Amino acid sequence: MDLKMQGRVAVITGPAKGMGAAITRAFAAEGVDLALFGRDTDAIAPVAEEARAMGRRVEVVRCDVTDAAAVEREVGIVAATFGRIDILVNVAGGTGPIGKTGAETSPEEFDEIVSLNMGGSFHMIRAVAPVMQRQRYGKIVNVGGTFGMRGKAGRLAYSSSKWGLRGLTKSFALELGGDNINVNCVAPGMVxxxxxxxxxxxxxxxxxxxxxxxxxxxxxxxxxxxxxSTDEDIASATLFLASDLARQITGVDIPVDGGWAAL
Known part of the structure; x- marks a missing residue:
């Protein structure tokens, strides 16, 4: 299906593996040029080459999304290089402590995963939004998780970070909607x-x-x-929300989990 995304420019964080790599390939296949953000550029290189082999323009950007100043600087460079940013997909994230109760989770462990899963997306949206506002066009898709919709014992830090990402999604959707910018969240289950x-x-x-x-x-x-679910299932949902087929959808959480969180 032609989603009419040819020539769009997408910034994708966490593109090196798993669903991030699948999303990158899916966007490249639809004709989208790419700026791929991550700390380990060597790990990103193979998927970047795949996208280039499809005829896409690809820039690999070394950036820690938890560093607000670095994010703002690199987004500015990408906007100047490509001339626009149409799509932002926030995939970068971590799992946090597993099997620990809230009382067993240290403040440092809690802060670390919240800083990555929530703070990283916040920094990216905050940096990209002015570019999209000037264009009066933009699609932002955050990758959350179903533990941020139902909660999970033993995963308090991760679950909290994904619940917070939902609030961030909805607030930005309200604030940016008047500028023709859609902000949504895809929530994978087990992949x-x-x-x-x-x-x-x-x-x-x-x-x-x-x-x-x-x-x-x-x-x-x-x-x-x-x-x-598979990585490709997550990529398909992300593609839809980043396309103009979803022009009238904003502020939603879509669980892609085969029917668990919502049923």
Whole structure:
């Protein structure tokens, strides 16, 4: 399907692997030129080359999204280089402590994940918004998580950061809507990939004394559609929200989880 995104310019954070890489490939396939932000530019290089092979213009930008001054500087350079920024996708994030109660989570652990998952998106939007306001056009998509919609024991810091990202999304949607800028949030559930296969599934298998295949199926059985999401599922939802097909959608959280958080 032609989403009529050819020639648009997108800034994507966290593009090196997993859903970030899938989103980058999906945007490149739709004809979008790219500025790829991350701390490890060597890790970004392979996906950048894939996008270039599709005929896209790609700039790889070394930037720590938790550093507000660095974000503002690099966004300014990207805007000058490309002449515009049409799309921002905030993928960069972390998991925080796993299996710790709130009382067991240290202030440092809490601050670190909130600074990355919320603060990083805040800095990026704050820097990109003036460019989009001058254009009177923009699409911003934040990648949240379903633990920010239902909560999760043992993941307090992560869950809190994703709940906060929802509030950030809705507030910016209200503030920027008059400038023809849409701000939305995609909330992945469990996503099939290396972490799921090498950490989540084996841990459940050990805990319950079952095979890894049985553990993977138990996860799938939690969802209405009886399957675990893929990186490409997240990329498709992100593409939709970044396209003009979603011109009248703003301030929403869309769970992409096979039917778990909303059911």
């Amino acid at each position: 099939d990939g290396p972490r799921f296969r090498t950490k989540v599934v084996p841990e459940m298998a050990r805990r319950l004394g079952i095979s890894e295949d049985e553990a993977a199926q138990r996860h799938a059985d939690d969802y209405a559609l009886k399957r675990v």
